[in-house]
Amino acid sequence: MASAPTATPPASPEVGIYCPHCSDLTLHPLARVQESCAAGWTCYRCGKKAGYAPAEVDGTELKRCVCGKQDFYRQKDFNKPFGLILAVVAFAASFLLWAFRYGWAAFVVLFGLLGLDLLFYRMTGDITACYACSAYYRGLTAQQAESFDHETEHHVGPVQHLLDEEKKAD
Ligand SMILES: [Zn+2]
Ligand SMILES: [Zn+2]
Numbered sequence: 001m002a003s004a005p006t007a008t009p010p011a012s013p014e015v016g017i018y019c020p021h022c023s024d025l026t027l028h029p030l031a032r033v034q035e036s037c038a039a040g041w042t043c044y045r046c047g048k049k050a051g052y053a054p055a056e057v058d059g060t061e062l063k064r065c066v067c068g069k070q071d072f073y074r075q076k077d078f079n080k081p082f083g084l085i086l087a088v089v090a091f092a093a094s095f096l097l098w099a100f101r102y103g104w105a106a107f108v109v110l111f112g113l114l115g116l117d118l119l120f121y122r123m124t125g126d127i128t129a130c131y132a133c134s135a136y137y138r139g140l141t142a143q144q145a146e147s148f149d150h151e152t153e154h155h156v157g158p159v160q161h162l163l164d165e166e167k168k169a170d
Helices: 030-038 080-099 103-123 150-156 161-169
Strands: 014-018 025-029 056-058 061-064 072-076 126-130 136-138
Touching (some): 014 030, 080 103
Antiparallel strands (some): 014 025, 056 061, 072 126, 126 136
16 A cells, blocks of 8 residues: 655744733744743743743644643734735835826736735635733644634633742742
8 A cells, every 4th residue: 555645744833922021022943932931931031030831732733832721723824014014015106106197007006915915815824822822833733723712812811820920030
């Protein structure tokens, strides 16, 4: 029996963690995040500690977040600043074209942007994010993760114990 073709291995997972004190985002490869969480997570920007623990990961499946919660959602891994710049440039260009009485060209630019945006949207993959602490995981999936739901976010609530870690350290 011929063996099934091996799927291309996913790029090594990355984890983005937000500092609960200053909201600074640190994005690192999973292995490095696990290390820093095991050693007592400290923010690079404000130098304060937070009660993050290594995430529980089984292969490419995320079982438990660095904050200890297990409520995840899926979202498009879309480069927001890039999309925004694209939109601003297109609107500025179409406004100028409109002002110089090239109305048809303005429409071409606008619809061109719309098409480009849709293309990027279709090309981008999903990331898994945590309801409680907003940490996100690129290259990992969680079995029960659905699209973002405000009801669930309210139910899960923020993670107060992350801040408590700093009080203990003082
Ligand atoms: Zn910080
Ligand atoms: Zn979390």
